[in-house]
Amino acid sequence: MEQPKVILSLMFFTMAFAFYAMTTLCYIGNWVFRKDWMGQTATIMSYIATFAMTMILIFRAAESGHAPFSNLYESMVLFIWCLNVGYLWMEYKYKIKVMGVFVMGIALLSMLAASLLPYRFKSVEPLNPALQSKWKWMINLFEPAGLQNYAIGWLDFHVFTTFVGYAAFAISFGVAIMYLLKVRNEEKGGGNFLVERFPKARILDELGYRGIIWGFPFLSIGIVTGAVWANYAWGTYWSWDPKETWSLITWFIYAAYLHARVTRGWRGKKAAYIAILGFLAIIFLYWGVSFILPGLHAYA
């Protein structure tokens, strides 16, 4: 027997899924046919999808009584939410709607992946002892004796910052692909009218970098807060478990990206390849480690 809140959150999921499909189609339409109304529709739908995702997070939190990112499914919702909010902010700031094709495309694929997750990753289950009292710290903060519980709050903060980072990297992944397409087209002396509608390579390069300068500090905060929590809960801030190691791997890759950008000869194309590599590593860190590798992390 499902509880009403679960049904509501499933309903919103279906709604968001539909809107992601439509918004992606509209962005593609806007790109191919250059119709303003399509671009505007796409943006509106993208706002509606964000709203639906927000509702899922709220219902999940209300039902489980802890922060709504305690299993793979919930963390996917959070990821897509961050991705979408980040994208809308970028669209507002730079008004480049072709990016929507790629970024909303990633959101749509992520929705698909989340919906294909086996049921055990979706259900709201009692937390195992390691994840206990995740959310209580907020209440306990106001009690004199509760300060130690505050450390548990690091965990929520850890998950949240990590996903802001992932979303920023996803955006720069999309932009890096656009950059490479654009540069390749330019090298061939043009010819592909669709790619010609991308912003100038210089701008794409800059935007990719902007994604990473948000992603990198957030990933770093995620790693450090994770370490603070691990230190509190497991006794060591770093134990080289696969999840930790993979987050360090992605961190190394993006550090390499930053240095590629300050090095002549590595700027541009090579840096874009590193950004793509970085996001592939994020996907493995996020999904591969949970499904393939053994480790202490109970979820993403």
Place this chain on the structure above:
Amino acid sequence: MTDKKAANSGAIRAVWKLLASVKLTIFILIALAAVSIIGTFVEQNKPIETYYQAYGQKWADIIMFLKFDSMYNSEWFSVMMLMLLVNIVACTYERFPSKWRSLLKKDKSFDPSMIDRLSTRRSFTLGKNTADTKSHILAVLKKKRYKFQEFKAGDGTVSIFAWKGLIGRFGSDITHVSLFVIILGAVIGSYWGYKDFRAVIVGETIRVPDVDFHLRLDKFWMEYYPSGQIKQYNSMLTVVEDGKDVLNKHIWVNEPLFHKGVRFYQSSYGTAWNMVEEIEISLKNIKTNEVSKSVNIKWGGSAEIPGTEYVARLSGYVSDFAFDEDSRTVYSKSGEVKNPAVQIDIYKEGDLISRPWLFFNFPGLIQAIPKTDHDLILTGFRNLPYSGLSITKDPGTNIVWIGSGIMGVGFYLAFFVFYKRIMVRIKPGSDAEVGIAGVINKNQLGFEKEFRILVETITGIEEDYDDDLEGP
């Protein structure tokens, strides 16, 4: 001779250049990322047999040889990390002094003809003379929080160098320093820290390594979900210093006790394999098969067996009985309760007459009181739960946190504080001609807009511009 020397120093120079290059950084970072993957697929720090079972003789040998089984502590991995440090030191030594000198120098004079070579530039007149134009521009720059320095050339040309966000240029250096601090903390931790595990039974007091206090377990209990799934396990701990109780704390998973740099974590639980809380035995007459009323004996205690002159004392327990022929001793094969057995000392009129082992699963296996009609059977026992405590000490932890904090500052400065430079040249004359240009080393897009607004503020004229970044 000199040629050789020159060649030598040339080679040293080349090696130094390589050590200080950012290309090497990229290479090391990618290499570290690549090799780190290995240790996430090969399980770390397992007993050797695990690898032989999982990979077979040949591959296990290779894994052992390359230290893939404990690669993050291996020498070669440490060397790679060390290379990164050497790289940073060399790089810092090579380029940062000159970077700092040029950034921090008092005299900001520049060549005004540079303005014509920069892409972010404008030229205009305000219809005012040179002095008025200058004071107007300076007022705007001041309002936009730019610092500035002005210069006057022989022919009356006035130039202005204005800047802000200089500190942002130090973000990368601060980040690099923070990396040092973090690694320092990690090294300190690995030299002066430890990790230990103790199975503690209620009432027991343990010595804590390296420090001057003891720890006593007062209570241990479990909580369950209605479904029977374990919800939480808890211990009540007391810190004992010089024989006095100084601190009392309830710990559970994720809620440790922290005292004098040592942390005590609730990490597991189980039942003791060498102690029980209490047992229940009965006397049996092997002739009549009659079993008398049972009697309970606490750990370390004794009891009279009703209706006889025997006194039984509980003196031993193993949870999984095994006997070592060589040393002729009894031990527990595992920590699990598989073949529980207790040892009873039986006294008659003060004399020890027998010390049998009684098996819970095999009653009557060995007669407890030989050469009589009597035997004892173990009818029940109550396990003694233990609380599994992890004990850790890592004096480097706080240094790591400090390093992380510094890194945060470094990131903020490197990524969100931009060093912006504005150069202005005002030609002499009553209708002074102004050339203005801006330079930024990152966030070009944002800066172009900011520059446009700056120029608009100066001229009071809105520019006709196209902010559509899409397509040609």
